[in-house]
C-alpha cells in the first residue's frame with residue numbers, strides 16, 4: 001500500500017545517495033528571471049544541455065503586460081538583458097520556446113498544464129517557488145534554485161532528500177461563493193506559514209474531488225506559502241478529461257497506456273501518511289489576509305485579531321491596521337486580478353459575475369492581467385474583456401505583471417486587494433499593503449471601494465450598482 | 478562549490494519568524510544574469526532608509542555586526558521565493574552560517590550551493606546564543622560542519638545534524654555537476670528503461 005507520492009518518487013530514483021536520491025527530471029521549465037542565470041552559468045562552464053527536448057522556456061516574469069508590448073519591454077531595468085539572454089540560449093540550444101508574442105504564452109505555471117507540459121506522475125522543476133501549482137494535474141513539481149537548474153540542464157537529474165508525507169483532507173462541500181483560494185488560505189491559517197516544512201502534501205477529500213482542475217491548480221499553487229515544496233492532487237477522471245488532446249499530451253495508443261498508468265498512481269486505500277490534517281469546508285467563508293504572512297488570515301466576516309506574537313505586531317504596523325477593525329469595509333486603493341494563483345478562465349468568470357452591470361468605485365485602480373494568452377483569448381471570446389473594461393478595469397496582456405515588484409511603482413504606498421499568493425512586506429511595491437483574497441472578493445471590493453463580501457452581490461437578486469461607499473458593498477453610486 | 482569546514486566569527490541577531498527571501502533581497506534587485514552583485518542589496522528594505530542612507534536602527538548597520546559571519550534567526554527563515562540571490566546576497570555580505578529552528582526548503586538547498594551552512598538549532602539554543610551576544614557583541618561563535626557543533630562565545634556547545642549528502646558535498650567543496658556526470662552510464666541506463674515504460678515522458 002503506497003501513497004501517490006511514494007509511487008511517483010520511486011519511479012524516478014536513478015540511485016540512492018544515502019539520505020538523498022538522485023532523481024530523473026521529466027520536465028525543466030525556465031523563465032527569464034532565474035532561467036537566465038542558469039543558462040549563463042551552464043554556458044560559462046562549457047557544458048551543454050543533456051535533454052533539450054525535456055526543457056521548456058516561457059517569457060513571462062519581467063516582460064511588460066502593456067497591450068502592444070515590445071519583445072524586451074519590461075518595468076525592470078535589467079529586464080531586457082535577462083529576456084534576451086534567456087531567449088537566445090533557448091533558441092540556440094533548441095528548447096521548446098514560448099516567446100512573448102506566442103499565442104501559447106503566459107505565466108509558466110498556467111501554461112504548463114494548458115499545453116500538457118505537466119502530466120500526472122511527472123517530475124517537473126522550475127526556478128520558481130510556485131512550481132507546485134502543476135501538482136493540480138497530478139505532477140510532482142517543485143521549485144528549485146538556479147544552481148539546481150544548471151544541474152538539471154547538464155544532467156536531467158537532481159539530488160533531493162525525500163520529504164515526509166502529509167494528507168490534507170478538505171472535508172464536506174463548499175458553500176456557493178467560496179472558492180479554492182478560500183480553502184488554501186484557511187488551511188495556511190490553520191497550520192501556519194511553516195506548517196509544511198519538510199512535507200510533500202497531498203490534497204484529498206470530498207471538496208477537492210469536486211474541484212475542477214483550475215481550482216486544484218490554485219490549491220497546489222500556495223503549497224509553498226506554508227512551506228511545503230510539493231503539493232498535488234493525484235490524477236482522476238477529471239484530470240484525464242482535462243489533459244486529453246493538449247499539445248504535448250500523448251496521443252493514440254500511448255495516450256491509452258498513459259491514462260491507465262496515471263490512474264494507477266492514486267494513493268492506495270489504507271496507505272498511511274506521516275501527518276493527516278482536516279479542514280471543514282461546510283462552514284468555510286471567504287478568507288482575506290490582514291498581515292504580511294499568508295498565515296495572518298481571517299474570514300471576511302472577521303476582524304483584525306489581537307496580536308499573538310511580536311511578528312503580528314510588526315505586521316499590523318506595516319499594514320497600518322488596528323486590532324478589532326472588521327476586514328469588510330476596509331478602504332482599498334487597488335483591486336488586482338492576476339498571477340499563477342488566480343487568473344485562469346474560471347477565476348475571470350467568477351470576477352466577471354460580480355462585475356457585470358456594475359462599476360469600480362471612484363478612486364480605485366482596478367487591473368486584470370490574464371494568466372495566459374490563451375486565457376485572455378478565451379475570455380475575450382466570451383466577452384469577459386467587455387465586462388471588465390465596462391466596469392472600469394484595465395485589461396492587460398498576460399505575464400506575471402504586478403504580482404511582484406520589479407520596478408513599476410504604481411502600487412507604492414497603496415492598499416491592494418489582490419488575487420495573488422504573497423502579502424509579504426514590499427512584495428507588490430514600496431510600502432504596498434497587500435490583502436490576499438479570491439477573484440470574487442477582489443471584484444466585489446473593486447466595486448465597493450472597500451473589502452467586500454461578493455456573496456452579497458452575486459447570491460441575491462441584482463442590486464443597483466455599488467460604488468462610492470466604503471462601508472457597504474451595496475452602497476449606492 | 479565553495480567548501481565549508483568550520484567558521485568562527487561574530488553573530489548578528491535577527492531573531493524573527495518567517496523572514497522571507499523578498500526581505501533578504503527584494504525582487505527589484507534581482508537584475509542581471511550575473512552570479513554576483515547582490516550583497517549590496519541584502520535586507521534592502523530594512524537596511525536602508527527611503528533616501529538610501531543606512532538605517533542606523535538595523536542590526537547589520539551597527540558595528541561589530543556589520544562584519545558578522547553568523548546570523549541568528551527564528552523559524553521558517555528564507556521562506557517564500559526560490560531566488561538563489563538570497564543566499565548569494567548573504568554570502569557576499571560575509572555570512573557563512575545561519576542558526577535558526579527551521580528554513581524554507583528551497584532556500585535551505587540553495588545555501589549549500591553557495592557556501593553557507595543553514596544550521597537547524599532549537600529556538601531555545603538560538604535564544605541562549607542571542608543572550609550571550611547581547612551581553613558581549615564581539616563574542617565569537619564557531620560553526621563546525623565537520624563535527625556538527627556550534628560553540629557559543631562562552632564555550633557552550635550545541636550539536637546539530639546536517640543532511641549527509643549535502644554536508645559531504647560542502648565539506649569537500651565538490652562540483653556537483655561533475656559528480657553527477659560521473660554517473661552518466663547509470664543515468665542513461667535508467668532513461669532507456671524508463672523510456673520503454675513511460676514513453677510519454679520523453680518527447
Ligand code: SF4
Nearest residue numbers: 130339340400403404
Ligand atoms: S505570477 Fe507571481 S507568484 Fe506566480 S510565478 Fe509570476 S511572480 Fe511568481
